[in-house]
Amino acid sequence: MGHPQLAKKFVANNERMKWHDKAIWFVRKKRDLAVHGLDEWEDLREIAKQIKTHTINKLDFYLEEFEKNAQQKGLHVHWAKDAEEHNEIVLKLLLNRGAKKLVKSKSMLTEECHLNPYLEKNGIKVIDTDLGERIVQLRNEPPSHIVLPAIHLKKEDVGKTFEKFLKTQKGNCDPTYLTRAARNHLRKKFLNADAALTGVNFGIAQTGGIVVCTNEGNADLGVSLAKLHIASMGIEKIIPRLEDLSIFTRLLARSATGQAITSYTSHFHAPIEHGEMHIIIVDNGRSNILQNEDFKQSLHCIRCGACINTCPVYRRSGGHSYGYTIPGPIGSTLGASKDLKANKTLPFACTLCASCSNVCPVKIDLHNQLYKHRQNVVKRGLLGTKKYAILKVATWVMKHPSLFDFSGKMARLIVPKLPRNILYSKVNIWGKKRELPKFPQKSFKELYKQREEKK
Amino acid sequence: MKIGLFIPCFMNELYPEASMATLKVLENLGLHVEYPTKQTCCGQPMANTGCAHEAGELAHRFLKIFKNYDYVVAPSGSCVAMVRENYAQFLDGEDGFEHLKTHTYELVEFLHDVVKPIRMNSKFPYKVGIHNSCHGHRELGMASMSERNLPAFSKIEKILSLVDDIEFVTLKRNDECCGFGGTFCVSEDAISVAMGIDRVNDHLNAGAKIITGIDMSCLMHMQGIIDRDKLPIKTMHIAQILAGES
Amino acid sequence: MTSRESILNNIKKNIPSSTIELPQTNIAHAIYKDKNEKFKTSLASVGGNAVWLEDGNIDEFVRKNYSNLEIIVSTCKEITCTNRDANKPNTPHALENVDLAIIEAEFGVAENGAVWVKNSNNRHRALYFLATQLLIIVNKNNIVDTMHEAYERIEFNQAGYGTFISGPSKTADIEQSLVIGAHGPTSACVLFV
Structure with a gap:
C-alpha cells in the first residue's frame, strides 16, 4: 500500500488524527520559541x-x-x-x-x-x-x-x-x-x-x-x-x-x-x-546519493526531526503511513533515493509547501528534492499510466489555445447541467468532501475580448 | 511600461471575476495592461506531477508569448513561482528568459515592489483572514515565515491596509498549508481535505468573515469545503478586495 | 577489495574535486548581561536548580539538603560528608544504589544550563547516571555564555570521556508529558562555589 491509502486509514479516525496533529504542532511551537529567542x-x-x-x-x-x-x-x-x-x-x-x-x-x-x-x-x-x-x-x-x-x-x-x-x-x-x-x-x-x-x-x-x-x-x-x-x-x-x-x-x-x-x-x-x-x-547506499547533485544535500541531515514536525502531511498521516524507516520530508527523499520503485508515492506525499526546507537547521532543500524525485518517478514509468495519460492530454490541449478555449466552453456549458448524482459520482475525487466551484457562463478571455471590441 | 497579464488557466475558465478584478486593479492605477490571448497554462500541474517533458513544452510556449513585455503580472503566487523558481530547468540560457524570470510578478508583489501605490480607492468593512499560500509565502517571499528568525513583514497585509475599513484577524497557524497542493488535492484527497478543514476553522475561530489570499487554487479548495459543510465564511481573491468589490 | 576500500572508492568516484572552505565557527553570539541569572533560568527550565554557596562549605550544604540519604559518594577530595569511595569498587555495577553523587564540573554554560563534566579522577562514569541524585560542584567564576565559548575550553587530545549535563535525566515519550527522572538521576543541582 502506498502513502495515500495508509494516510486515508489514519485520517479515518478523525479524533486521533487531530490529536496527533496537535501533539506534534506543539513540538513545532516549542521549537519556534527556542529559535526566535x-x-x-x-x-x-x-x-x-x-x-x-x-x-x-x-x-x-x-x-x-x-x-x-x-x-x-x-x-x-x-x-x-x-x-x-x-x-x-x-x-x-x-x-x-x-x-x-x-x-x-x-x-x-x-x-x-x-x-x-x-x-x-x-x-x-x-x-x-x-x-x-x-x-x-x-x-x-x-x-x-x-x-x-x-x-x-x-x-x-x-x-x-x-x-x-x-x-x-x-x-x-x-x-x-x-x-x-x-x-x-x-x-x-x-x-x-x-x-x-x-x-x-x-x-x-x-x-x-x-x-x-x-x-x-x-x-x-x-x-x-x-x-x-x-x-x-x-x-x-x-x-x-x-x-x-x-x-x-x-x-x-x-x-x-x-x-x-x-x-x-x-x-x-x-x-x-x-x-x-x-x-x-x-x-x-549513502555513497551512491553523493553522485547526484539534486539529492546530495540529504546527507547533511542531523536527524533532528524538525521537518517531520512541521510537515502538515506527516502530522495528519502519522509516521507509519510512509512505510519507510524515516518518515516525513527527509525520509521521503532518502527513501526515494534508496529505492524509488518501492517508495514511489513518497515524493507525492507532500504539497510542496516548503516549510521543511525553511525549518531545517542545515538548510536542506527538502521540498525541491521531492519535486525532483517526482520527475524521476515519471522518467522511470512509475507514475501510473492513467495519471500520466491525463497529464499528457492536458498538455496537448494546453499547447493549442483554440482547443483550450473550446474545452473550457464545453465544460462551462455541460457541467452546470449535469444532475448531482452524476457530477458527484465516484470518479469525482475532488467532490467526495468538497463542492466544485460554480461554473461561470463566460471565461475571462471571452469577457476580455468583448471589452476590447467595445473599445 | 508594457505589462503582460498572465491569468492562470483555471482562473480564466472558472474565475473570470477575480481575473477581471486583477485587470481593473492595475488599470485603476493608470497602468497599461495587455492580455495575450494565446496563453493557456504555465505547466505547473505537469511539473508538480513530475512530467518534466510536458512542463518544458509549456514553459517554452510561455516564454514565446510573454518575453516581450516589460513586466508579467499574475494573480497567483503559485504560477509566478513556477516561472521564477522552476522554469530554469527548461529555459536556462534561452533568449529572453533571464528578463522573464526577473520581471514576472504576483499582483500584490508587483504593487508592493514596483508600483508602490499610496491608496487604493476601495473600501472593505469586513474582518478578513489572510491565507498565506505556500508558494507565494515561501518561494516568492511575500511575508516573513514562522520557521525563520527574520524581521516580521507581510507585503499582503501592507497592500490590503490601503483598503479603507478593512480589519485583520490573528490566526493560530499563520502560515500552514491549506492542503490544495496541485494534483495532491486528488492524489492525497483525504489529507488534502483534512488540512483544508483545519485551515478554514482557524479563520472561522479567529472571527474572519472573509478568507482572502493571492492564490485562487487554495481559495477554491477551501471554498469547496465551506460550501459542502455550509460554513459561515467565504473566500475572495485579493484582487477583488483591492478592486473595491464586495 | 575490502568494504573499507569499496566505500572509500565509491565516495571518491562520486564527489567533486574541490569543495568550499570550512567556515569559522566563532560567530557573533548571545552575550548575557547576567550569566548567573541566565544559567539559573536555563537550568530551572529543564528541571535542575543552581545554587551559589556563599561560605563555600559544601559539607554543610550537603548535610542540610541531603540529610536523609543513605549512600553518598563523591569524586571531590575536599568533601568529607561522603560514606563510600566511588572509585573503590572494581565494577561500576557496585554503584547501583548510590543515593547522591557529588561530582565536579569544569564550567557551566549560561545559554542552556549545561555543565561540562570530564573528570579524570572519576573511575566509573556510570556514577553520573546510576546515582539517584546529582550534586555538581562548579567554580563560580566558570560560566560561559554559549557553546561557542564552551568548545574553546574543551580538547580531546587524549582518549577519554566528557559530557555536557543539563539538568536531571528526563523523557517526554509518553504523550509529550515531561517526566523528570528517566534512566538517570531524578534531580540535579549545580552548586557554584
Whole structure:
C-alpha cells in the first residue's frame, strides 16, 4: 500500500488524527520559541550548511582522518558497505565475547538495517532502552518518528502495553507512573547487559571520537556499565572539527524539541575500564546519493526531526503511513533515493509547501528534492499510466489555445447541467468532501475580448 | 511600461471575476495592461506531477508569448513561482528568459515592489483572514515565515491596509498549508481535505468573515469545503478586495 | 577489495574535486548581561536548580539538603560528608544504589544550563547516571555564555570521556508529558562555589 491509502486509514479516525496533529504542532511551537529567542539562528544554519557541504565533498578524507584518530585512541573501527555486513559485524563482536544480552539506545541506522530481528534470530536478547523505543518494541511496531518514536500512541495505549508486559496497575496510565515503571524494568536490563549499542550523532574526524545526545541518559548508562560499546555510524555523520559541535549542538536540540541542549551530550573517546569500544562506519547506499547533485544535500541531515514536525502531511498521516524507516520530508527523499520503485508515492506525499526546507537547521532543500524525485518517478514509468495519460492530454490541449478555449466552453456549458448524482459520482475525487466551484457562463478571455471590441 | 497579464488557466475558465478584478486593479492605477490571448497554462500541474517533458513544452510556449513585455503580472503566487523558481530547468540560457524570470510578478508583489501605490480607492468593512499560500509565502517571499528568525513583514497585509475599513484577524497557524497542493488535492484527497478543514476553522475561530489570499487554487479548495459543510465564511481573491468589490 | 576500500572508492568516484572552505565557527553570539541569572533560568527550565554557596562549605550544604540519604559518594577530595569511595569498587555495577553523587564540573554554560563534566579522577562514569541524585560542584567564576565559548575550553587530545549535563535525566515519550527522572538521576543541582 502506498502513502495515500495508509494516510486515508489514519485520517479515518478523525479524533486521533487531530490529536496527533496537535501533539506534534506543539513540538513545532516549542521549537519556534527556542529559535526566535536566538538572534544568531540564521547564521548558525548557514554555518552548519557550509560545514556539511565542505565535509560531504571531502568525505573520504574525513572518514580516513576519523579512523586514524580513533585508532590512535585505542578505538576499533569497522566498515560495513551495507546493512547485512553491519549486522554481521555486530553479531560477530557479540558472539566472540560471549555476549548474549544487548542494550540499545536510539539508532535509526540500526532500524534501517533491521538489526533487532537479525540478532534475535541469532539468539541475542536485544532491549531498546529509550522509553519510546521500548514501548514500540514491546508492541512489535516500528518507531513512527525519529525523535519521538511513540508519538502515535496515547498514554492509554502505553498503559495497556505496560500492563501486559511490565505488570503495571490496571488502568493506570499516568505518564510519571509509567515512566517510573519503565525505569525500574530497564534498570535491571542495564545492569545485566553484556554489551551496549548506541547510534552516533556526530563523529569528529579531528579527535576520532563520537558524540551521542540523549535526554534520558540511556545511551550513557548502557555503555558505562557493559564492557563492550558498539557504535553504529552512517558515513554522513562525520564533522571535521571538535569546535563544529558549537554550531551543531546549538541547532540540534532546539530544532528537535525546543530544548536549548539535550540533557546529555556525551563525547566518547575511550571505552570504560577494561572495556572495548567499536565504531562501525556504515554506507548502505549513502555513497551512491553523493553522485547526484539534486539529492546530495540529504546527507547533511542531523536527524533532528524538525521537518517531520512541521510537515502538515506527516502530522495528519502519522509516521507509519510512509512505510519507510524515516518518515516525513527527509525520509521521503532518502527513501526515494534508496529505492524509488518501492517508495514511489513518497515524493507525492507532500504539497510542496516548503516549510521543511525553511525549518531545517542545515538548510536542506527538502521540498525541491521531492519535486525532483517526482520527475524521476515519471522518467522511470512509475507514475501510473492513467495519471500520466491525463497529464499528457492536458498538455496537448494546453499547447493549442483554440482547443483550450473550446474545452473550457464545453465544460462551462455541460457541467452546470449535469444532475448531482452524476457530477458527484465516484470518479469525482475532488467532490467526495468538497463542492466544485460554480461554473461561470463566460471565461475571462471571452469577457476580455468583448471589452476590447467595445473599445 | 508594457505589462503582460498572465491569468492562470483555471482562473480564466472558472474565475473570470477575480481575473477581471486583477485587470481593473492595475488599470485603476493608470497602468497599461495587455492580455495575450494565446496563453493557456504555465505547466505547473505537469511539473508538480513530475512530467518534466510536458512542463518544458509549456514553459517554452510561455516564454514565446510573454518575453516581450516589460513586466508579467499574475494573480497567483503559485504560477509566478513556477516561472521564477522552476522554469530554469527548461529555459536556462534561452533568449529572453533571464528578463522573464526577473520581471514576472504576483499582483500584490508587483504593487508592493514596483508600483508602490499610496491608496487604493476601495473600501472593505469586513474582518478578513489572510491565507498565506505556500508558494507565494515561501518561494516568492511575500511575508516573513514562522520557521525563520527574520524581521516580521507581510507585503499582503501592507497592500490590503490601503483598503479603507478593512480589519485583520490573528490566526493560530499563520502560515500552514491549506492542503490544495496541485494534483495532491486528488492524489492525497483525504489529507488534502483534512488540512483544508483545519485551515478554514482557524479563520472561522479567529472571527474572519472573509478568507482572502493571492492564490485562487487554495481559495477554491477551501471554498469547496465551506460550501459542502455550509460554513459561515467565504473566500475572495485579493484582487477583488483591492478592486473595491464586495 | 575490502568494504573499507569499496566505500572509500565509491565516495571518491562520486564527489567533486574541490569543495568550499570550512567556515569559522566563532560567530557573533548571545552575550548575557547576567550569566548567573541566565544559567539559573536555563537550568530551572529543564528541571535542575543552581545554587551559589556563599561560605563555600559544601559539607554543610550537603548535610542540610541531603540529610536523609543513605549512600553518598563523591569524586571531590575536599568533601568529607561522603560514606563510600566511588572509585573503590572494581565494577561500576557496585554503584547501583548510590543515593547522591557529588561530582565536579569544569564550567557551566549560561545559554542552556549545561555543565561540562570530564573528570579524570572519576573511575566509573556510570556514577553520573546510576546515582539517584546529582550534586555538581562548579567554580563560580566558570560560566560561559554559549557553546561557542564552551568548545574553546574543551580538547580531546587524549582518549577519554566528557559530557555536557543539563539538568536531571528526563523523557517526554509518553504523550509529550515531561517526566523528570528517566534512566538517570531524578534531580540535579549545580552548586557554584
